[in-house]
Amino acid sequence: MPTQQSERWIADGANVEAELKELGYKVDLQYANDDIPTQVSQIENMINGGVEALIVASIDGTTLTSVLETAEAQDIPVIAYDRLINGSDTVDYYTTFDNYQVGVQQGTSLLIGLGVLDENGEETGEKGPFNVELFAGSPDDNNATFFWNGAMDTLQPYLDSGVLNVPSGQTEFEQAAILRWLPDTAQDRMEDLLTVGGGKKLDGVLSPYDGLSIGIISALTSAGYSGDKLPVVTGQDAEVGSVKSIIDGEQYSTIFKDVRKLGERAVIMVDDLLKGEEPEVNDTETYDNGEKVVPSYLLESEIVTVDNYEKVLVDSGYYEPKELK
Ligand code: BGC
Numbered sequence: 001m002p003t004q005q006s007e008r009w010i011a012d013g014a015n016v017e018a019e020l021k022e023l024g025y026k027v028d029l030q031y032a033n034d035d036i037p038t039q040v041s042q043i044e045n046m047i048n049g050g051v052e053a054l055i056v057a058s059i060d061g062t063t064l065t066s067v068l069e070t071a072e073a074q075d076i077p078v079i080a081y082d083r084l085i086n087g088s089d090t091v092d093y094y095t096t097f098d099n100y101q102v103g104v105q106q107g108t109s110l111l112i113g114l115g116v117l118d119e120n121g122e123e124t125g126e127k128g129p130f131n132v133e134l135f136a137g138s139p140d141d142n143n144a145t146f147f148w149n150g151a152m153d154t155l156q157p158y159l160d161s162g163v164l165n166v167p168s169g170q171t172e173f174e175q176a177a178i179l180r181w182l183p184d185t186a187q188d189r190m191e192d193l194l195t196v197g198g199g200k201k202l203d204g205v206l207s208p209y210d211g212l213s214i215g216i217i218s219a220l221t222s223a224g225y226s227g228d229k230l231p232v233v234t235g236q237d238a239e240v241g242s243v244k245s246i247i248d249g250e251q252y253s254t255i256f257k258d259v260r261k262l263g264e265r266a267v268i269m270v271d272d273l274l275k276g277e278e279p280e281v282n283d284t285e286t287y288d289n290g291e292k293v294v295p296s297y298l299l300e301s302e303i304v305t306v307d308n309y310e311k312v313l314v315d316s317g318y319y320e321p322k323e324l325k
Pocket of ligand 1: 006008082083143144181208209210236237257
């Protein structure tokens with residue numbers, strides 16, 4: 001797993017570990033502190049230690065090619081977990097969410113929050129114009145471009161028609177990307193954007209991850225936005241801090257990805273492979289890693305706001321009510 005700086009990866013690690021143990025496997029769970037050489041050497045050590053299978057959520061999807069060749073030489077199956085591993089034909093299977101759709105949901109929830117679309121995604125006739133700024137994820141994470149493309153395909157018609165306006169003019173992925181998904185970097189960029197944008201009142205911010213949203217909201221609050229005046233800010237992962245922020249009326253939305261299901265799927269894949277069976281997949285077209293199209297199993301995600309968090313996150317048992325207090 002890449003890092004313990006974000007709750008979701010802690011939950012991912014714990015789930016996968018528990019599920020594997022339930023099937024009788026021994027598990028070596030390592031976090032790489034978002035440091036690429038650490039992740040490479042963890043994988044090396046696992047191979048040397050005689051592991052029978054690898055489940056990897058990469059930090060930088062392009063940096064594992066050579067260590068994975070060693071895995072291949074020893075017939076160790078490799079599953080890419082949530083993030084695609086690029087530039088390697090050794091990746092056997094991939095399980096993740098429909099990442100393009102996550103981006104569509106982020107863009108859609110921004111439009112709903114602004115009142116351009118209604119709850120059902122139908123246009124309300126609201127013409128704005130609304131000032132929005134745009135953030136993207138880490139450029140070395142394959143998912144980041146999927147989120148961005150899904151969101152931008154959703155927002156572009158409204159940027160073209162002038163319903164949305166980006167005061168800073170920064171509408172390219174490279175300008176919006178936040179290396180390693182760091183909240184502080186997002187906070188700094190948001191502070192800069194408020195200056196670059198000429199002090200125009202902001203109505204919305206596309207944020208692809210709850211950690212970034214926290215940094216963004218902090219910059220906005222320091223600049224004097226508060227309460228009802230805070231722009232509509234999106235997110236992803238339904239992390240506790242952000243769900244609380246949604247309940248408090250700060251962050252507008254997040255995208256819930258049930259990592260319990262992702263863990264389950266990765267474990268089923270490993271178990272099938274080790275039993276010599278072919279894992280079930282539901283996508284054999286989308287995830288081309290430059291060397292091969294990696295057979296994938298994609299899960300669905302859901303928009304969460306103050307209106308449905310109880311149903312989606314509490315009733316499903318994902319969080320206890322007291323965790324959100
Ligand atoms: C994951 C997201 C997460 C982001 C930052 C992405 O690869 O798919 O769920 O928000 O990494 O950790």
